[in-house]
Amino acid sequence: MQRFLAIVSFLLVSGSLLSQVDSVKQIKADTLIRIAADTLSSDLQEGGLSVEALSYYNSGLDFFQTNQLDSAEYYFSMALAEEDSFPKALINRAAVHIQLAEHRDAIADLELYTALVDTATNAYFFKARSYDYLGETDSALTAYSQAISRKAFVEDAHLRRAEILRKKGLYKEAVEDFSKALLENSQNAKALHDMASCRKILGEKEMAAEDYREAIRVNPKLTSAYINLGSVYRNMDKNAEALAEFNQALRLEENNILALNNRGNTHYALGNYLESERDFRRVIELDPNYAFAHNNLAGALIKQERFDEAIESASNAIELDPTYGFAFLNRGIAREMVRDIPGACSDWETAEELGITNADVYQNGPCNY
């Protein structure tokens, strides 16, 4: 009966573990059994435990079961005071710590646990997650590697590691981990998507496009994949293809600002200035504080020779962000065309100070006096 209760408790603990740790949600239900298996193996050691230790441990389980975490922690600690090499108590207490977001303590318990239990697997993964949660990325990377080598949550470990690596700017390494995660599960659209994004950053446009397309095949409703694929196409000067992707993204989410802004840019590149204007105006409607949209609108208006309106739009962008160099550059262009040469020169000078290329060149000629 006790064993039954223990198993149930562990299952509950695991369940709690799963629900409390943030992206542990990713962990599938069958891992519960693996956790329980870890723990059950340590049952072999039960024979060497004192009655007091077991009694404390069981009380701890009871409290854990009823979500009285502080009490649960107390009793697990009492059990470990009686028997410091008590793996089940360690792992359960680690679970309580994780639930209480006491990740440092959880790590300590998991360290002890993995030292005691040679066959521990999943504990490495949870340790890595705790490091991850604490922002100790190097330790997390090591722990994830350990989890992978022990075949604990391999896909997730690769994904988590990829995430850390890409945040560190190690995109090539991140791509490797994404690839390995996808070997475990090729149908992970988000992994495909993020791997594609790493490739985009690395300049591997063709491969990025291929991965985005694959992500879409796996999950046709992944809006960001359409947007980013469109962005890659635009970078490859495949503007017609880009347009198609942005249109698709907007069919899924008609008010997606990034998609609208990107589509506006693509229309602009294609010379469809009226359409680009429409998109930028829509973005502004949705988010009036999006400085880029105001600046981009200015660009579209300049190309339509509506210079007064362009000046107004660029000015809006500058008001939202007084360090927006491109907006100064564009306003200067519009000002020159309405014959406000001093205004144009002043704007280009500011753009130059803000580090914008060509701003100094534009001053040649009209601003030479």
Place this chain on the structure above:
Amino acid sequence: MLMFIKMDRVTTNYMKFGILAILLSVSFFAFSQSVPFDKKMFPDDKDGFKEARDNIKEGDRVFEEGEAYYSLAIPFYEKANNFNPNNAALNFKLGLCYLESPYKSKCLEYFEKSYELDPNLDPLNVNFLLGRGYHLNEEWDKAIEYYRNQLNEMAGFDVTEEQYRNIRKHLAEAENGKELVENPVRVWIDNLGPSVNSEWPEFAPLISTDESIMILTARRPNSTGELIFELDGLPYEDLYYTQNIEGDWTPLANIGDKVNTSGHDATSGLAPDGKVLFVFRGTVKGGGDVYVARDEEDGWSKPKALGKYINTNYHESAVALSYDQNDLYFVSDKPEGIGGRDIYVSHWDNDKEEWAEAQNLGPVVNSPFNEDGVFIHPDGKTLYFSSKGHNSMGGSDIFYTEKKDGQWSKPVNIGYPINTPDDDVFFVVAADGRTAYYSSIRDEGYGEKDIYRITFLGPEKQPVLNVEDQLFTGSDEKILELPIQPPVKIKTSKMVLLKGLVLDEETDEPVVANIDLIDNTTSELLATFKSDGEDGSYLVSLPVGRNYGLNFNADEYLFNSLNFDLPDSADFKEVYKIIRLKKIKIGKSIILRNIFFDFDKSTIRSESEAELARLYELLKENQDIKVEISGHTDNRGDDSYNQKLSENRAKAVVDYLINKGIPESRMIYAGYGEKEPVATNETDEGRQENRRTEFKIIE
């Protein structure tokens, strides 16, 4: 003789035959939709008919005088046309008249109407004339179509090779026009407004390099002599001027009867500093000559004819003087040219003090057709001119050519909309290369030819747009995509414009000073200018690619020197400098800006030769002065080192003068190191100012 270029006339034999037929047909034609001028057609308006008939008679009388008078017939024909707008022959003649007037493009509506009323009126010429009309109205495809039709029609008639060539030329021009319009140059073309322009013709503008003054030709009432030219009924040409005061042009004023005569007097050329004016006058023999006048203390001098190598028995018109006043470009139709009017160049012979024998600029520049309206930019290497040849889009077009390694490049059409299907001549460019002026007939004008300012905008400036990406599914972080900005090169004029005033240091009064322009590398005296007697103003153009020394000198004053070392890559700059000349007195000092030393040494470089020679001359001319030559440095480096270096450099100058024969007792040298800065040592410019050699009168 008019300065303004007349459009080539297409009066082929068969055309004349056609016109004669039309003259006879005005009254009698009755076989088409054309309404004849027959009183039976206007029973209810006998008075109106009579008036119309009288107008036609009067118009015909003028018309029969020849093409030069066609435009005078217009008012009469218009009145008749108002009465009866449906007479094919009258419409046709109005078209012909407009073709010979300043408003050529109006011919199309009349040719079209005439053709509509009677397609058989002049089958020999109708295609060509409609082609002309479309051409002048910039309907290129139609123009090309009708010119081709004309060539096809001509195949069945006895026409000369010249006639064919003429049509082919027009066809080529239409094709050029189509191409040029597809790639317009980015410019603003602005009328100078009513202070300069009027209902009367204003044309052939000339500007000083700094655009402070403009002299142009106008045909206004109250011209000198108040005569009317019989050919067109307009007043004779006179020269007028206007000044640019803070961006506004003053009302046009007649330049005066020292320059203007009762005959035609027209602008021909102006020196970059605006002090030397060339005037065109027609001659009795039928040619035309160029005269030169100078801006002196009491105004413009009486123009004198240029020498025998410029003026001939033929027609010499436009003239352009180079920045150093050593080269004179001019237009002549003397027979030894390449075709019609050509551009020539003459060099100034210092020994003989006259313009030397002229050279034709050659077949790269001069075409088999007329060239005119020459202008040499003060950068010393860009020549602007008009031509009916090359790839003109119609009439005369403006072209430019650049001199590289002594050779003129293939002329480039300056582009549409500056050039039009009609004549575009007399184009002048300001120092900055961004502004130009010319005369044109445009819809927005005040009447007839007006003066326009052209602003070159350069290549289109591309706006920059921004895109953000949200690249990772687990993150809201947006990553800004950095837009690629292709490099932009904006061409600027390759010269520095130096202007200012020469004043007495103590009284602030203007000083008439000689300004010697020297190439420091060769020690060659390039040119000598003079500051203005009235206000001390001066203006000097400095094309890039040389190390210039400028020496401002006047009797009883210490000279003042400037240095401009301009690499080939330097961009246009305007520099304003007031030169304050100091009287030769004890205690007065000057900075010798054109004395150079090897880096970190006291060895005088050869570029200093001219300045040293000037110093030597000053000491020779003023035997009773004793001077101190001092050296100064900036504040970089060790104090004592700087002191020693500056002293050695001063000594080197003194040693040079001693070697030239100046007694040692008249000079002392001193090194002040960094102790006496004249500018801040915080900037490169300031430090350069502080590194100097000075000359001071101590006794």
